[in-house]
Amino acid sequence: MDKSKFKIRDILKSLRVRFFIIVFITGLVSCLVMHSVILTSYEDRAVNVRSTEVQTQLRILANHLIVSNYLLDTSSEVINAELGMLANLYDGRVIVINDDLKVVKDTYNISQGKTIISEEVVNCLKTGSKGTVSKYDQANGYIEIVTPIIESDLIQEEDVSVKDKTSEVVRGVLLTSVSTDTIATTLTILSRRAQSLEVVIILVILVFAAWVSHTLLKPFDRITAAINDVKAGYTDEPITGPNYLETEQIIKAFNALLKRMKVLDDSRQEFVSNVSHELKTPITSMKVLADSLLAQDDVPNEVYREFMTDIGAEIDREDKIINDLLSLVKMDKKASGLAITSVDVVNMTEVILKRLRPIARRHNIELTLESKRAIVAEIDEVKISLVIMNLVENAIKYNKDDGWVRVELDADHQNFYVKVIDSGYGIPEESLDHIYERFYRVDKSRSREIGGTGLGLSIARNAVLMHRGSIDVQSKIDEGTTFTVSIPLTATAATTAVK
Ligand SMILES: Nc1ncnc2c1ncn2[C@@H]1O[C@H](COP(=O)(O)OP(=O)(O)OP(=O)(O)O)[C@@H](O)[C@H]1O
Ligand SMILES: [Mg+2]
Structure with missing residues (x-):
């Protein structure tokens, strides 16, 4: 358990993996958002169109009801046919209610004679002049439309200067429910098509994310390889690469470091060769002095003395150089x-x-x-x-x-x-x-x-x-x-x- 956790954390550390995840999630989320936005707006629009269409028909029908006095006498064949047609056409139900809240006609023939006291109906009777109210019930798949049946009388004014008025009286209410099954079917079909398209898009995004994360981060691999080459000693040439601003900066900094290391290396080599040369000089002199003493037999005491003094001087010189070098090294710290x-x-x-x-x-x-x-x-x-x-x-x-x-x-x-x-x-x-x-x-x-x-x-x-x-x-x-x-x-x- 612990081991696998550790591994996941390691994988997430990779810039490439993070990049891939970000690109993929961004693609996926925008795809899903698009899906839901398109389907929802289609649904809104379809419901709107449907209810406006039905509302227009209902308003015409309400006029006919008034004209033929249907609320008092429901025997009109024409109106009954008209009601039946409307209900059929929209796969719905039309209920005609008079101002006593009594059902005068129900195309389903269930509620005739009953009293309807639903809030919408009562409200419509009271404030009918405000027009039609429609409500979409998505869960049950229908639109409910409440249309006032309005009788308008022209009131002629005796005073000519004042305009004629119409008085509007709500005589009843048309309560209609229209099925939205067709909209739902279209939605299902659309959604199914979108889903299969989405699978393709997600695959494309997956490939794209993999490609982008691989390609964009390639220069980093190249830099690492180049640095490794330098480290292994195959080359000490400055590293190069086709690059972004960021990797270019890394390369520049690395090359500057390389240059500095070379300078340091050169000066160290020069120092070492100088030191060995300086240390060798007194030793060579001592060797020459000692050899020439040994080469002679019966060397007089004074000559011995003189040569030994010279050797002593060379030893002092060697000592001074070593001391100087030591103080330099100390100060470098x-x-x-x-x-x-x-x-x-x-x-x-x-x-x-x-x-x-x-x-x-x-x-x-x-x-x-x-x-x-x-x-x-x-x-x-x-x-x-x-x-x-x-x-x-x-x-x-x-x-x-x-x-x-x-x-x-x-x-x-x-x-x-x-x-x-x-x-x-x-x-x-x-x-x-x-x-x-x-x-x-x-x-x-x-x-x-x-x-x-x-x-x-x-x-x-x-x-x-x-x-x-x-x-x-x-x-x-x-x-x-x-x-x-x-x-x-x-x-x-x-x-x-x-x-
Ligand atoms: N006052 C000076 N007048 C003329 N030349 C000078 C003077 N001081 C230094 N130099 C020159 O600068 C060089 C470097 O001086 P530096 O003191 O570093 O070394 P050095 O005197 O040769 O040896 P060391 O001081 O280690 O015994 C000398 O070799 C000398 O040529
Ligand atoms: Mg000096």
Whole structure:
């Protein structure tokens, strides 16, 4: 029981089945409504025609009754024949009633002499001038017509200016019932014909509903098949199809997704090959150094030392690359990883510069800090330190001997700003768009010589974006470069900036 219920619910879930049911029910209901409307209006019309026809005859007959004074004397052969004919013609019964409610004549010869006190008859006698009243009794298949027998006298007015009047007196009532059997027979025949036609129409609707629901929903099958092909890896071409607006939208969205996946896939492959290349370089150097040591016998101690120092440097380099990669991967896990605390930015910068001063001194580069005001911000200290450190390190690394590096700190109501300005050899304009890419270096050989892997700015930018800040660069070849970082002062400002 439960199982079959479950199955029905599953079947009803199908858009195709629902579509079929809707089309079928709509067709069926309109067919049935049409059937009943047509039959009912035929019946109404037939009954109307019949009663008007009989009413006209009865009115003429009522006149004859008055003229031949039939209500008082029923012996008139002509009138009796006329009554009989009428009753025959319409397969009915005519009863003539006088104003005492007594039956004067009954074509069935049953009720002669009896008194009829039916409501319609009494009403008709009272208000006969209102004319004929007819009533259709569908259940028993007859129309009942009550016709007043009216005697009208012309009253001549003595005053010529006043029009002559007629006075109307109801002398009796004709109570007639007319059978509607013929109408009923026609209805039955019509209904039977309609039914056989309906069976055909329902079959047609059934086929039509099946066809429509199948055809209209076909594009969805095609999309599913195309998506499955992509999923199975047979193709990574954008999917196409003859379509409706709706399916076109699905296809567009899917193709956009496919494109994005391809881009991601490409960049991941490029990243992996870059990583392996960068990791391999120090290892190759170490292998060369070690091999050349092993190739010699009786190596002097100093040479050993020198080679081992070089190997140690390569190990440091490998370590740095791995650490940089790890911080990049960590930051890819998004802003949830921010350890926000209240930080004195000026103090933090001073500490960083102190650590970098020995490197600057090696190239005789002057390193200065200019701070316009005290700045306290809600930031992740480690990550923002990384940003400033990378920028200042670059400014020193890509500088001329005897050059200078200036770090400027400032703040407004919402953000604080770090500017790192150097007198270095600048970044060519065509490279400005790429410097934040992982492993990108303007001059590969020079950077490697200096010890760069092209990860620093990528890490810095990620850290800035995690804080909902921005990083900008301006540079002129042979004049210098200025990096400007702007970070919201409060973590809440950072989150409202997202909205
Ligand atoms: N201040 C600067 N002046 C001139 N060129 C710069 C400056 N900062 C960055 N660059 C250029 O941008 C490239 C990318 O910098 P990035 O800091 O990402 O990598 P890197 O310094 O080479 O290596 P890493 O920082 O990972 O040790 C550098 O190789 C360099 O060519
Ligand atoms: Mg760098």
